[in-house]
Amino acid sequence: MACTFSPNLYLKAQDGHNCDASLWINEQGHISAEPLEMFLWEIRVQVMQNQVAIAMGNRVGTEGDVAFAGQSVVVDPYVNAASEADDQEQLIIADIDLTQTAAARKQRPFLGLRRPEWYV
Numbered sequence: 001m002a003c004t005f006s007p008n009l010y011l012k013a014q015d016g017h018n019c020d021a022s023l024w025i026n027e028q029g030h031i032s033a034e035p036l037e038m039f040l041w042e043i044r045v046q047v048m049q050n051q052v053a054i055a056m057g058n059r060v061g062t063e064g065d066v067a068f069a070g071q072s073v074v075v076d077p078y079v080n081a082a083s084e085a086d087d088q089e090q091l092i093i094a095d096i097d098l099t100q101t102a103a104a105r106k107q108r109p110f111l112g113l114r115r116p117e118w119y120v
Helices: 010-014 036-050 100-107
Strands: 002-004 023-028 053-058 060-063 066-069 073-075 081-084
Touching: 023 036, 036 053, 036 073
Parallel strands: 002 023, 023 053
Antiparallel strands: 053 073, 060 066, 073 081
């Protein structure tokens, strides 16, 4: 498991750090003014690109002029939403088979194809 503010934790793995997590816990600051579908697809793309399940928690309520959207979600390594919240404060629980991460990585071996030495 890895906790991150960054959707790019895989860069640390590519730089030689040990980052063989099966689940990421990711905090977000998605606001109500942003399109919800874009936000949900952003999480799904992170799952595909990094081949890991993601449990993403988002704030609810307002702070100053900013309204946070909630909509926390848990997505398995096959990009299925295992549990979703709405825009109210709540606890969501999901069962994720973390052994699916290794199977998903075998089916979609993207991580091994990256070439970080070419990154600018």
